[in-house]
Amino acid sequence: MRIAEQVTFGGSALDRADALRTDPAALAAARADPRARAVALWRGKPLLAGARRDRLARLPLGHPALATAATDLLLGCEAGAAVFAADLSAWVPPEGVPETLGAFADPSEQRHPALPADHAFAELRTHMVALAPRDAELAATARGLLGWHRSHGFCARCGAPSAAERAGWMRRCTACGAAHFPRTDPVAIMLVTRGDHALLGRSPGFPEGMYSLLAGFIEPGETVEAAVRREVAEESGIRVGRVGYMASQPWPFPASLMIGCHAEAVSAEIRVDPTELEDALWITRRELQDVFAHAHPRLSAPRPGAIAEFLLRAWLADRLD
Template sequence: MTHKFIPDCPIPFAGSQVDFAEMERGEARLMEHPKASALLFHKGQVATDGPALLRAAPSAIASLPLMDPGLIFLGLEEDGDPVFAASLTDDSQLPPDSLMDLRMHGHRLTPDALAVAGRARSIFDWHRTHPFCAQCGAKTASAEGGAKRTCASCETEHFPRVNPVVIFLIEHEDSVLLGRGHGWPPGYYSALAGFVSPGETLEEAATREGMEEVGATLSGHRYLFCQPWPFPSQLMIGLVSQAADKTIIVDKNELEDACWFTRAEVDAVFNKTGEAFMRPMRTTIAHQLLRAWLSNQ
């Protein structure tokens, strides 16, 4: 059976219908909007109500103990209603069992809910890891609804960063190479990936990573699509790369294992008629890349 690839629309964690409204972040009136709402987080997990996100009025949580940076402004929803997010210092104000690990269970949310929750999580992670000024070392403070941090000492402004990562399927003839990291669940294989280094193109990064991790000589890199990945804040850039042959030398410091899988084996895994490896989670770009490869894209 041949799969017709129809990418999840949108790609998981992408396609949010929220307008970031960058020019309106400092408007105090947004907090006072009668239909403003806020997503609730605790220790990186988001509060949910079934497939939807649990929400509260910003005014109702502004007085609660919140993690730095307090309320952050995410944007305006399609109807113009402002949406915020806050990370609570404890979960006593939340319904029992309402917190969700987005990485493991995000597929239970609607696509739009997953996208806006992922955006909030990335921003919270950035604030958590950047409390001090990289210029002078002084304490920084959140500004403009969490869109930046400012240093009162040297007046430097700091903005969230996204780290580019190439994630690539290596193919040769009618097979694809997948690898598994140390400590992964038994049987779980995925596409190879690595951060883009300063001075590299995406193609150069994939070529270097392929040689470092499995000793493969790669060329003919093809871009397919990308995905924001909020763990903590990467842009996963999906490629398909051609290997000169099937010879591999696995660097055991980088990977636990790497194997070639035939199209028939991959197809059987996606059809749930074979168990050559554990299929990557649907929320990952690796899942989408394999589906695209099955449809010859």
């Protein structure tokens, strides 16, 4: 697919500076460089700047807001200068922790007193389409890496505490010495078509009216193509023939890689599994135009910036090649 890397979180060609991860002296020099910066997050929400929250903030490592935050996770380099991730989750905003934190859509913002007025911690899913590709990739990488460290503090082999190494890209068990690396869970997401129709489904947790593409985790010992056929059959009863790869998207909510595929249906009758979906339906290209124009009487589109929206817009524009 020629436009595959135009998907959100892709295509910025970030230099991930792998050589620095295993070179303590070079890493220390990179940290001491006055050009080094930190991307700050609070409980998974990146620090964004601007009235429209359309820029990822980068703070000098000596900034007062980072006084109590660890900045030992290397994200990569920009123009020869290192960029680190800083976790400010221990900070408690004056207004407290919002009830919407972690919800499908968290509209709340948190402003740190040591930062400019146009800086705020905001939900990445809400603002990801406004960010430049490099900002989006850095934010996704920082969110995924910090989330992995929070949930993998103990060895999966023996249960003892583990400690970060390789500038945050590995954890080593303090007892048995086992090495653990950041986790990414592969998920197949499918644009299923039959002639001029595409298959959409609605999960129980979606906002009212929202429909999207079917998706599911790839199981051990399973190819991507097999996962597509299995998930579509399990969720909707539709049988699928040819399957082709289209594009991928890192999805750090919390740790998935969405593998976008085009699948050709060889049956049409829908039989929804109610444990997986509330509803599923076939939609025509003309109806999908109305959905994206916010003119459909019943359906609303997938979240902007998500690979489901990207694949559907590509199908609508006949750009699947």
